[in-house]
Amino acid sequence: xxxxxxxxxxxxxxxxxxxxxxxxxxxxxxxxxxxxxxxxxxxxxxxxxxxxxxxxxxxxxxxxxxxxxxxxxxxxxxxxxxxxxxxxxxxxxxxxxxxxxxxxxxxxxxxxxxxxxxxxxxxxxxxxxxxxxxxxxxxxxxxxxxxxxxxxxxxxxxxxxxxxxxxxxxxxxxxxxxxxxxxxxxxxxxxxxxxxxxxxxxxxxxxxxxxxxxxxxxxxxxxxxxxxxxxxxxxxxxxxxxxxxxxxxxxxxxxxxxxxxxxxxxxxxx
Amino acid sequence: xxxxxxxxxxxxxxxxxxxxxxxxxxxxxxxxxxxxxxxxxxxxxxxxxxxxxxxxxxxxxxxxxxxxxxxxxxxxxxxxxxxxxxxxxxxxxxxxxxxxxxxxxxxxxxxxxxxxxxxxxxxxxxxxxxxxxxxxxxxxxxxxxxxxxxxxxxxxxxxxxxxxxxxxxxxxxxxxxxxxxxxxxxxxxxxxxxxxxxxxxxxxxxxxxxxxxxxxxxxxxxxxxxxxxxxxxxxxxxxxxxxxxxxxxxxxxxxxxxxxxxxxxxxxxxxxxxxxxxxxxx
Numbered sequence: 001x002x003x004x005x006x007x008x009x010x011x012x013x014x015x016x017x018x019x020x021x022x023x024x025x026x027x028x029x030x031x032x033x034x035x036x037x038x039x040x041x042x043x044x045x046x047x048x049x050x051x052x053x054x055x056x057x058x059x060x061x062x063x064x065x066x067x068x069x070x071x072x073x074x075x076x077x078x079x080x081x082x083x084x085x086x087x088x089x090x091x092x093x094x095x096x097x098x099x100x101x102x103x104x105x106x107x108x109x110x111x112x113x114x115x116x117x118x119x120x121x122x123x124x125x126x127x128x129x130x131x132x133x134x135x136x137x138x139x140x141x142x143x144x145x146x147x148x149x150x151x152x153x154x155x156x157x158x159x160x161x162x163x164x165x166x167x168x169x170x171x172x173x174x175x176x177x178x179x180x181x182x183x184x185x186x187x188x189x190x191x192x193x194x195x196x197x198x199x200x201x202x203x204x205x206x207x208x209x210x211x212x213x214x215x216x217x218x219x220x221x222x223x224x225x226x227x228x229x230x231x232x233x234x235x236x237x238x239x240x241x242x243x244x245x246x247x248x249x250x251x252x253x254x255x256x257x258x259x260x261x262x263x264x265x266x267x268x269x270x
Numbered sequence: 271x272x273x274x275x276x277x278x279x280x281x282x283x284x285x286x287x288x289x290x291x292x293x294x295x296x297x298x299x300x301x302x303x304x305x306x307x308x309x310x311x312x313x314x315x316x317x318x319x320x321x322x323x324x325x326x327x328x329x330x331x332x333x334x335x336x337x338x339x340x341x342x343x344x345x346x347x348x349x350x351x352x353x354x355x356x357x358x359x360x361x362x363x364x365x366x367x368x369x370x371x372x373x374x375x376x377x378x379x380x381x382x383x384x385x386x387x388x389x390x391x392x393x394x395x396x397x398x399x400x401x402x403x404x405x406x407x408x409x410x411x412x413x414x415x416x417x418x419x420x421x422x423x424x425x426x427x428x429x430x431x432x433x434x435x436x437x438x439x440x441x442x443x444x445x446x447x448x449x450x451x452x453x454x455x456x457x458x459x460x461x462x463x464x465x466x467x468x469x470x471x472x473x474x475x476x477x478x479x480x481x482x483x484x485x486x487x488x489x490x491x492x493x494x495x496x497x498x499x500x501x502x503x504x505x506x507x508x509x510x511x512x513x514x515x516x517x518x519x520x521x522x523x524x525x526x527x528x529x530x531x532x533x534x535x536x537x538x539x540x541x542x543x544x545x546x547x548x549x550x551x552x
Contacts, residue, residue: 174364177359177364178364178365180321180326180359181359181362181364181365182365183326183348184324184326184356184357184359184427185365185377185378185381185426185427185430186348186352186353186377186378186381186382186430187377187381188348188381202367203365203367203377206367207364207365207366207367210364210367210412211364
């Protein structure tokens with residue numbers, strides 16, 4: 001069950017998206033996020049959905065893999081939808097009961113919200129699925145480099161992020177193991193009321209935290225043993241280089257942005 | 271018979287993309303008083319087998335009989351198996367969480383629904399069996415050494431008084447002295463609390479010395495099973511599967527190849543040494 005979390009995992013494969021430069025993919029992700037957030041109206045939604053589907057197709061990551069990654073966010077998606085359905089305002093009332101009423105506008109906005117969350121998670125998952133953590137870090141580091149002028153520790157931040165990403169699968173595996181070990185001692189988190197469930201979590205969280213600290217300690221030691229020293233004057237083993245496909249991707253994203261801006265300007269002016 | 275597995279199979283992740291058969295029609299049974307050693311490569315299904323025996327996971331196919339009753343089809347096999355089969359995981363010291371050693375050992379028994387007095391009684395008995403003195407009771411489990419932590423964790427399981435104690439690689443990360451102590455301790459436990467012991471191991475020598483019966487797993491299937499002598503007699507097959515034979519057996523086989531005729535089913539270094547000594551004397 002915990003194993004199903006695919007956020008932060010890398011899907012080893014060969015595809016157009018895999019071969020892109022991480023900087024290119026991060027920028028594309030940022031653009032996509034803005035597009036998804038600002039989308040409203042049927043055409044906008046359809047456009048970002050088609051784009052996302054196109055990216056999935058290009059990445060050749062099996063759809064089942066991405067769908068499984070959605071599992072942990074389902075609750076949030078459904079929750080946002082429900083809130084939006086009942087809290088939205090509008091004129092055309094479809095359904096009314098007690099103080100709750102559902103309007104056509106609210107229904108549409110709830111659908112939009114759901115779609116947005118799903119697409120956001122999908123595109124961000126796609127980034128980590130198609131980019132190995134090491135490459136992703138160097139991409140982030142390179143993008144944050146300009147901020148070093150104002151003493152921003154870009155290398156350290158990127159390193160922290162990549163370590164955090166790297167440890168998600170490790171810690172979920174560990175959590176699963178501890179869960180089983182405590183279940184073997186009769187710990188029961190499935191049954192019982194809320195209080196009992198919370199109490200059942202203590203035997204899971206204490207060992208998990210202890211092991212997380214232990215791992216952090218060991219990692220720090222291992223890094224120091226190899227004379228790791230922050231970001232000053234570090235060179236990279238694999239240097240990032242823009243290739244032809246990155247230019248293609250950039251031009252594509254640029255076209256997408258221009259089309260969107262023009263479409264929205266037109267819509268605004270009319 | 272305590273527990274019997276009939277044609278048990280297990281498949282990880284029933285859906286794509288990572289389908290993997292961990293166990294394939296495994297059958298074996300543990301009788302009262304037996305010590306079983308399970309050996310096999312990494313990924314041969316040893317750990318999965320221990321989890322099925324203790325009811326943590328349900329087999330995809332086959333039956334698990336506990337005292338003759340099939341528990342594998344129950345909605346929650348744990349409820350029936352709880353306390354009857356005790357599973358000690360690999361590196362069990364990572365599961366400790368309470369403030370004191372005594373409280374941690376009491377966790378298992380208290381989950382069986384026993385009252386506080388009985389829990390403490392059982393915990394103290396378990397501590398004595400694993401060789402932890404009274405003075406450990408009030409210490410935090412996190413201040414102990416690795417070996418002591420492991421003993422606390424094992425005590426936490428045996429305090430539930432399981433009929434069968436299952437241990438997954440109990441000697442992982444221990445030095446030879448710690449290993450000997452652990453097996454001596456298991457011998458004590460078997461005499462006093464548990465009726466049978468099943469342990470998973472990488473080391474053929476441990477299995478040869480401490481187990482009565484051996485189950486050899488290879489890629490999820492049973493390669494062979496039987497008494498220690500029966501299994502190690504078939505050293506050729508073991509080696510063909512890429513598994514070792516005990517060092518003693520290897521020595522005796524080598525001597526036999528050189529033209530001597532030793533009984534290669536001698537399993538302890540002492541017995542082999544005696545036999546060789548006798549031969550040398552004349």
